[in-house]
Amino acid sequence: MAKIEDNVTLKNITAHSKEYGFIFPSSEIYDGLSAAYDYGQNGVELKNNIKQFWWKAMVQMNENIVGLDASIFMHPTTWKASGHVDAFNDPMIDNKDSKKRYRADNLIEDYIQKIEGKINKEVTKAAKRFGDSFDEKQFKETNPRVLQNQEKIDRINARLKKCMDESDLGDLKALIEDLGIACPVSGTKNWTDVRQFNLMFSTELGSLAEGANKIYLRPETAQGIFVNYLNVQKSGRMRLPFGIAQIGKAFRNEIIARQFIFRMREFEQMEMQFFVKPGEELDWYEKWKTSRMKWHQALGLGNEKYRFHDHLNLAHYANAACDIEFDFPMGFKELEGVHSRTDFDLKAHEEHSGKKLQFFDPKEEKSYVPYVVETSVGLDRLFLSVLSAAYTEEKLADGSSRTVLKLPPFLAPVKVAVLPLVNKDGLPEKAREILAELQLEFNTQYDPKDAIGRRYRRQDAIGTPFCVTIDNDTLADNTVTIRERDSMEQKRVSVDELVATLREAVSMTKLLKQLV
Numbered sequence: 001m002a003k004i005e006d007n008v009t010l011k012n013i014t015a016h017s018k019e020y021g022f023i024f025p026s027s028e029i030y031d032g033l034s035a036a037y038d039y040g041q042n043g044v045e046l047k048n049n050i051k052q053f054w055w056k057a058m059v060q061m062n063e064n065i066v067g068l069d070a071s072i073f074m075h076p077t078t079w080k081a082s083g084h085v086d087a088f089n090d091p092m093i094d095n096k097d098s099k100k101r102y103r104a105d106n107l108i109e110d111y112i113q114k115i116e117g118k119i120n121k122e123v124t125k126a127a128k129r130f131g132d133s134f135d136e137k138q139f140k141e142t143n144p145r146v147l148q149n150q151e152k153i154d155r156i157n158a159r160l161k162k163c164m165d166e167s168d169l170g171d172l173k174a175l176i177e178d179l180g181i182a183c184p185v186s187g188t189k190n191w192t193d194v195r196q197f198n199l200m201f202s203t204e205l206g207s208l209a210e211g212a213n214k215i216y217l218r219p220e221t222a223q224g225i226f227v228n229y230l231n232v233q234k235s236g237r238m239r240l241p242f243g244i245a246q247i248g249k250a251f252r253n254e255i256i257a258r259q260f261i262f263r264m265r266e267f268e269q270m271e272m273q274f275f276v277k278p279g280e281e282l283d284w285y286e287k288w289k290t291s292r293m294k295w296h297q298a299l300g301l302g303n304e305k306y307r308f309h310d311h312l313n314l315a316h317y318a319n320a321a322c323d324i325e326f327d328f329p330m331g332f333k334e335l336e337g338v339h340s341r342t343d344f345d346l347k348a349h350e351e352h353s354g355k356k357l358q359f360f361d362p363k364e365e366k367s368y369v370p371y372v373v374e375t376s377v378g379l380d381r382l383f384l385s386v387l388s389a390a391y392t393e394e395k396l397a398d399g400s401s402r403t404v405l406k407l408p409p410f411l412a413p414v415k416v417a418v419l420p421l422v423n424k425d426g427l428p429e430k431a432r433e434i435l436a437e438l439q440l441e442f443n444t445q446y447d448p449k450d451a452i453g454r455r456y457r458r459q460d461a462i463g464t465p466f467c468v469t470i471d472n473d474t475l476a477d478n479t480v481t482i483r484e485r486d487s488m489e490q491k492r493v494s495v496d497e498l499v500a501t502l503r504e505a506v507s508m509t510k511l512l513k514q515l516v
C-alpha cells in the first residue's frame with residue numbers, strides 16, 4: 001500500500017474530525033462560535049488517553065511530583081501579582097478596508113517567515129546541486145543571497161523586539177509600513193494605529209446588590225499552582241526539589257484565533273511547576289527540556305517532527321526558556337514551553353498577599369523563596385499534533401483507497417472492534433460473549449452491519465488498532481481472526497489468548513518504560 005498524499009492539510013484534519021466524531025464546532029446549530037470546539041465521542045477518548053499518558057509520566061512516575069486541581073476562578077489580586085492585568089497584552093491593528101483585525105507582531109513574523117522560505121529554497125536548490133558533498137552550515141555562512149536575507153531578518157527581529165520590550169506601538173506600526181506589509185484580505189496598506197489588547201476574559205462574581213467583584217477566567221493554570229505552593233508543601237511534607245502538576249482549562253481572548261484547535265479562546269493546559277533551590281534552576285531546566293522531548297518522542301509520531309526553539313528574547317521573569325515545536329500541517333509551531341521562571345511568581349504573590357511563600361532548608365538552616373522551572377503543554381495542540389501525524393490516505397493493492405488514523409495504539413479511542421462475519425447463525429451471540437469479556441479491559445465497539453471490508457474502513461478511520469472477526473470456525477474451535485490496522489495483516493488466535501494478546505499490544509506501560 002502506498003501513501004496517496006504526504007501533504008496533510010488542516011482542512012483534511014478538520015473535515016475528518018467532524019465526520020468521525022472527534023471534534024465539532026461549538027454550538028454548531030447556531031452557526032458555531034469562533035475558536036470554540038467540542039470534543040465528540042472519539043475525541044474525548046483520545047484526549048483522555050493523552051491526559052493519562054502525561055499524568056502517569058509526570059505524577060505517577062515521579063515520587064516528588066504531586067497533582068492539583070485548582071479552581072478556574074481565583075482572587076483578582078492573583079492576576080495583578082502575576083502581571084497579567086498590566087502586561088498580558090497583544091498589540092492589535094485593523095485594516096480599514098477589509099475591517100480585519102490582526103496581531104501586529106504576527107504580521108511582522110509572517111513577513112519574516114516568507115524571507116525564511118526564500119533561504120530554505122536556496123538551501124534546497126544547493127543541496128540538490130551539490131549532492132552528498134553539500135555542507136548546509138557552510139553554505140548558509142557564505143552564500144551572498146542567504147546572508148543578505150538573514151541580515152534582513154536579524155534587522156527586523158531586533159526592531160520588533162525593541163518595539164515589544166518597550167511597548168513602542170508607534171514604531172510597531174512604522175515597521176509594518178516600512179516593510180510594506182499589506183492586508184492578506186484587502187491587499188491594501190490602509191492600517192489603523194496599533195493598540196494594546198488585554199487577553200484576559202473578565203466576569204463578575206456575586207450579584208450587583210451584594211457589590212459585584214470583577215474576576216477573571218484564568219489565562220494559565222500555573223497561578224493556581226503558585227498560590228497553593230505552601231498548602232501542598234506543608235500538607236505533603238514536600239522537600240525541594242518537588243513539583244506540582246495540573247491539567248485544566250485556560251481562557252484567552254485571542255485577537256486572532258485560528259488554525260482549528262491550534263489557537264483557541266478556551267483550551268486546556270497540562271502544566272507542571274518544579275520548585276528548586278535557587279542556583280540549581282538551570283540544571284533542572286536542562287533536565288526538564290530533555291525529559292519533555294523524550295516524552296513527546298515516546299509517542300512514536302516521528303522524532304524528526306520535533307525541534308527545540310530556544311528563546312533569545314526572554315520575558316523579564318525568565319532566565320532561560322524554550323519551546324518544543326512540532327511540525328504541524330502549517331509548519332513548525334510551538335507545542336510546549338519549558339521556562340525557568342526564577343522566583344518571580346512566588347515573590348510577587350508574597351508581596352501582594354503579605355504571606356511568606358518560602359522553604360526552610362534544613363541543610364542550610366535558612367528559609368528562601370524557591371526558584372521554579374515550568375513545563376507547559378497545550379492539550380489541544382498535542383491532540384492536533386497526534387491527529388495530524390496519524391492521518392494517512394493510502395492506495396491499496398486492489399486499487400481502492402482508505403483513510404486511516406495510525407494512532408499509537410494506547411491512544412486510540414477504541415482499542416478493539418468486535419465484528420461477527422454475518423449477523424446470523426449464532427455468530428452475534430458468540431461475538432457478544434467475547435465483547436463482554438473485552439469490555440472489562442478495553443474500550444470496544446460492536447459492529448454487525450455491512451460487508452466486512454466496509455466495517456474495517458470505518459474502524460481504520462477512527463484509528464482502531466484491532467478488529468476481531470467472529471466466523472463459523474469460531475463456533476467450532478473457539479478461535480477468532482485479529483486484523484491489525486496498519487499492516488492489515490490477519491492472524492488466527494484462540495479466544496482464550498485474546499485479552500492477553502490485545503493487552504500487550506495496546507499497553508501504555510511499554511511506552512512509559514521508555515521514559516525511565
Ligand code: GAP
Nearest residue numbers: 220222262263264267335336337376377378381
Ligand atoms: N504558564 C505558562 C504558559 O501559559 P504559554 O506559552 O502562554 O505559557 C503554554 O502557554 C502552552 O499552552 C503553549 O505552548 C500552547 O501549547 C498552549 N496554548 C497557549 N495559548 C493557546 C491557545 N490560545 N490555544 C491553544 N493552546 C494554547
